[in-house]
Amino acid sequence: MTTSRVATCQFEPSLGETAANIESISELASELPETVEFAVFPELCVTGYDLTDVSTVATPVPGPITDRLSAVARDSGVALVVGLPEADEKSVYNSLVYVDEHGVVATYRKRRLWGAEADHFEAGTGPVTVETPVGTLGLLLCYDLNFPELTLEYGREDCDLLAVSAAWRQSFERDWRLLCRARALDGTCYVVGSNHVGTQAGRRHAGDSCIAGPRGDIVAKTMDGNGVASATVSLRTLSEARRKNPVRKSRERTQVRSE
Numbered sequence: 526m527t528t529s530r531v532a533t534c535q536f537e538p539s540l541g542e543t544a545a546n547i548e549s550i551s552e553l554a555s556e557l558p559e560t561v562e563f564a565v566f567p568e569l570c571v572t573g574y575d576l577t578d579v580s581t582v583a584t585p586v587p588g589p590i591t592d593r594l595s596a597v598a599r600d601s602g603v604a605l606v607v608g609l610p611e612a613d614e615k616s617v618y619n620s621l622v623y624v625d626e627h628g629v630v631a632t633y634r635k636r637r638l639w640g641a642e643a644d645h646f647e648a649g650t651g652p653v654t655v656e657t658p659v660g661t662l663g664l665l666l667c668y669d670l671n672f673p674e675l676t677l678e679y680g681r682e683d684c685d686l687l688a689v690s691a692a693w694r695q696s697f698e699r700d701w702r703l704l705c706r707a708r709a710l711d712g713t714c715y716v717v718g719s720n721h722v723g724t725q726a727g728r729r730h731a732g733d734s735c736i737a738g739p740r741g742d743i744v745a746k747t748m749d750g751n752g753v754a755s756a757t758v759s760l761r762t763l764s765e766a767r768r769k770n771p772v773r774k775s776r777e778r779t780q781v782r783s784e
Contacts, residue, residue: 532564532755535734537723540573554601563604565719571609574692575726583612587629599626608690633664659758660685667691686715698731710741739766
């Protein structure tokens with residue numbers, strides 16, 4: 526794994542305006558430094574967060590929407606982690622796709638559905654990892670962040686980073702950054718968290734997108750409104766964090782003794 530950068534991007538999607546939202550993704554991706562390997566965007570940002578019509582706006586993966594995202598990745602030179610409603614036969618999933626210039630590399634389906642989401646989406650069934658130029662990446666969506674056992678699964682996969690795509694409301698704003706930091710610390714990994722800003726379907730979103738380092742500290746964060754933030758991913762920083770906080774090795778020893 527080489528030293529490079531990752532980014533978080535936040536914006537206010539327009540409900541149902543897929544073309545406009547992809548254009549916003551493209552504009553933000555074009556602002557990123559050349560050394561950024563991948564950028565994380567918010568949950569369901571391709572369509573906006575509105576549960577009333579997810580079945581009509583859901584898209585196949587791969588499909589025309591991911592083809593357009595792949596073109597953005599090609600033009601910007603940055604792989605994209607983007608939230609969208611996925612149609613798979615008769616089921617609809619709240620999904621996160623990792624897309625590069627060649628197409629869809631991986632698709633993660635949200636496992637912990639929040640509130641009314643369970644009335645509109647099927648739940649995903651397992652973790653998904655991606656091998657990236659900066660290390661092994663695990664994918665999570667919003668409410669998944671509340672469950673440390675999901676991060677533990679990624680720890681067993683030796684993940685170096687987690688991408689968390691969210692539509693986190695202002696009423697839970699304090700939880701968002703706390704949980705990003707906590708999952709980075711207990712997973713001894715980087716957490717790249719991207720959240721919506723603005724108001725959609727009566728929901729006021731908190732923004733506050735950030736990147737947490739493997740010691741649980743915030744190493745980069747966005748300002749108010751649409752914007753981007755990036756940070757270096759360092760193998761040395763990961764190794765030092767895991768030496769000082771050897772939870773992975775301690776867990777492995779405990780598992781061996783219990784067997």
